[in-house]
Amino acid sequence: MKQQKIRGLHRDLGYFYIGLIISFAFSGILMNHRDSWHPEKYTVETKAVTVKLPAEELISEKYAESLGKELGIDDKIRRHSVKKGTFKISFENHDVEIDMETGKGEVVAFKKTPIISHAMKLHKNTSEWWIYYSDIFGISLIVIAVTGALMIPYGKFTFKKRGLKLAVAGVVFPLLFLFLLS
Incomplete structure (x- = not known):
């Protein structure tokens, strides 16, 4: 060439x-x-919650969805997990984290960051x-x-x-x- x-x-x-x-x-x-800092979304509201969780082996996607509805979340669920004693549920516009022992946690509502x-x-x-x-x-x-x-x-x-x-x-x-x- x-x-x-x-x-x-x-x-x-x-x-x-x-x-x-x-x-x-x-x-x-x-x-x-x-x-580390979730650049894709920003927090709109954080709400403290206390719930009674079942044993870890009874936590399923169906349970995560129903708990979300119970907490007033009307989003599509993306995933759920239990790691290091914390139950986490990720929805389209909400994240939920609850301590497995105490049942105390928070619901974070967020919006997508433009651009x-x-x-x-x-x-x-x-x-x-x-x-x-x-x-x-x-x-x-x-x-x-x-x-x-x-x-x-x-x-x-x-x-x-x-x-x-x-x-x-x-x-x-x-x-x-x-x-x-x-």
């Missing part, structure tokens, strides 16, 4: 995908921290059209990376002289984190 065509392809794909790259990066940062919740859907979306678009985007990122590596044909900053070492470091660095920290 001629140098001019490589530069043109690299530039045009870069321009075309710049908005999506920024959106994915923003969404990815938010997703990385979703367990942020939509951006986070970029990483969660599983519709067929989005999967194909994401695949095309992934292939385009590979093309952008390869054309970027081939753009400088001579000198001390070519891919062979400098870029290859940095590219290998870019692959090794996250692998070290995966293997050493998991």
